[in-house]
Amino acid sequence: MKAKTLKKDKVNIITLGCSKNMVDSEVLSGQLQANEIDVVHESTKRDHNIVIVNTCGFIDKAKEESVNTILEQVSLKQKGKLDKVYVTGCLTQRYRDDLEQSIPEVDAWFGTMELPLILKRFEADYKSELIGERLLATPQHYAYMKIAEGCNRTCAFCAIPLMRGNHTSRSIEDLVKEAETLAKRGVKEIMLIAQELTYYGLDMYKKRMLPDLLKRLSDVPGIEWIRLHYAYPHKFPMEILDVMRERDNICNYLDMPLQHAADNMLKAMRRQITRAEMEDLVQNIRQTVPGICLRTTLIAGFPGETLDDVEELKGFLERQRFDRVGIFTYSHEEDTPAYALVDDVPAEEKQRRAEEIMAVQQEISYEKNQEKVGQTFKVLIDKKEAGRYLGRTEFDSVEVDNEVIVQTSEKLQPGSFYNVKITKAYDYDLEGEVVSGK
Known part of the structure; x- marks a missing residue:
């Protein structure tokens, strides 16, 4: 009699949203792999039988993409092409009850902090000794490194604290060990990410420890570039820049979302900073690290924003001449402080304003790039x-x-x-x- 063979499970992880989500997927894949479970990222081969969708719930477009992706995978399951569909991430954390009712075909839903529960579905154990042993979704020469989870800020527009909780730093020792592990695997560039980098260490060490962390990471052999993403401008710790200036492998690059430039908008957004203070900060940063690349992110169409506010923001860009700028249109998110405000700028107008602002930056970017010719x-x-x-x-x-x-x-x-x-x-x-x- 021929013995029946059971096909071994193979898991495909689909990641939506930001680089922080990508790291979560990489950590999950590393845990599955350590438990001898086959796992891949974003596979198109259709040779897997289980899918885990790691969702984003940040703004409307991201939520829509997440729901559509879940529905696509559920459809494949209904056609017999998948055995299980699991969903994790920010969308689940925020809307689990509604999602369970509206998409009952999903086999299980998991929040942002429920990695051990996902592993239990595979009869796998969470291995706390794994630090840096993750299946990279990026090319092997660069990797994102999450130094903290959550955020203690209370920006009016932001739903991240609802989905990720309060700021929780990882220890310097664990981060150095992770960087060493990544370097041994051929990673040459690490991009430090957190919802708020400059807050690093306040919860664990009772003081801002990003400068100390940078020194330790820059000593790791094989790491040639260290890049800083998502620094908050209020009470910005200038010591970070001293380390950046002293260490050759810390990129002269800072990603510092400012969101707006009009004082009434900054106040409504609860950014804890004025335009004048931002201008002083930008000037001080450039004086401390000559030639630094400054990237910022802006929001167009926040409730109450006027055309005068848009003109002020454009003038701010023309004077400050940031190297890199990204822009979002405002998304009216439930349970955020701004949700109590009237979302009074129509979607088409938000987009028009965003394009108008980016047209200013496009010219600045072109001029700055022209200066690099011959260098x-x-x-x-x-x-x-x-x-x-x-x-x-x-x-x-x-x-x-x-x-x-x-x-x-x-x-x-x-x-x-x-x-x-x-x-x-x-x-x-x-x-x-x-x-x-x-």
Whole structure:
């Protein structure tokens, strides 16, 4: 008699939303792998029988994308192409009860802090000794590193504390160990992420410890670039910049979302800072680290925003000349302080304002890029695409910033550094030729 063989489970993790979600998926995959469960990221091969959707619940568009992705996977399950569909992440954390009722075909829902419960579904144990042993969803030469979870800020527009809880720092020892593990695997660039980087350490060490963490991380052999994302401007700890200036492997790059420039908007948003204070801070940062790349993020169409406020924001951009700018249209989120306000700017007008603001930044970006023509930069090659190589300078983070296009008959190695002389400049990208390897 022929024995029946049971097909081994294979899990596909689909990640939506921000880089913090990506790290969560990587950690989950590392735990599954350590429990001898096959796992892949974003697989298109359809050779898996279980899907875990890691959702985003940040703004309306992200929520819609998450729900659509869940429905797509449920449809595959109904057609017999999947055995199980599990859902985790921010959307579940915030809307679990509603989701369970509206999409009952999902096998189980998990919040943002329920990794051990997900593992139980696979009869797997949470292995606390795993630090940095995660299945990277990024190319092996760079990785995101989450240094803290949650946020203690009370920005009027933000639902993150509802989904991620209060700020909780990870220990310096664990983060250094993780960086060492990543470096041994070939990671050369680590991007530090948290909802609020500058708050790091206040809960655990009773003081801001990001400068100390940076020193320890910059000593890890093999880590050539350390990049800082999501710094809050209020009470910004200037000591961070002293370490940045002293250490060659800390990129002269700072991602500091400001959200607006009109004082009445900053007050309504509960940003705890005025325009004048922001201008002083930007000036001090640039004086402390000459040549630093400043990236910021803005919101268009917050309740009560007037055309005068938009003009003030455009004028602020023209004077401050940030290197990189991203912009969101305001999303009216339940249970946030701003939800009590009237969402009085129509969606089309929010988009129009966002495009008008970005048109100002596009010109600034073009002018700044033109200044780089003829200069030589250390460039990290990320990939080869359509017969050309795409890389980044220390002033560019992954996906959100400029790329350096390198056309060459030479064979370049993704994950390696090259000196590239810039020959052409566009609104948001540069072209160059290799002068020499690093």
